[in-house]
Amino acid sequence: MDLKNILLIVQIIISAALIFTILMQQRGASLGAAFGGGGGGGYHKKRGAEKLFYNATIVLSILFIGIAFVILVIS
Numbered sequence: 560m561d562l563k564n565i566l567l568i569v570q571i572i573i574s575a576a577l578i579f580t581i582l583m584q585q586r587g588a589s590l591g592a593a594f595g596g597g598g599g600g601g602y603h604k605k606r607g608a609e610k611l612f613y614n615a616t617i618v619l620s621i622l623f624i625g626i627a628f629v630i631l632v633i634s
Contacts, residue, residue, distance in 0.1 A: 563633055570626045577619040584612050 605613055 563630060566626055566630050566633075570623065570630070573619055573623050573626065577616065577623055580612050580616045580619060584616065585609055
């Protein structure tokens with residue numbers, strides 16, 4: 560296996576993990592709240608698993624984009 564194939568496999572694994580972390584994030588408010596329908600509003604501090612999934616989503620998305628650029632450069 561060459562480097563490009565390894566990076567492609569790693570990118571597929573990261574993309575699956577990214578999809579998982581996005582789907583596992585809790586919904587902050589209902590769709591009605593987005594259009595002015597109340598829903599508790601205000602600031603909500605992330606704690607526990609919610610914070611973990613939020614930070615993991617950011618890290619995985621940065622890794623995904625970084626690997627995509629590396630694959631583009633070595634191609």
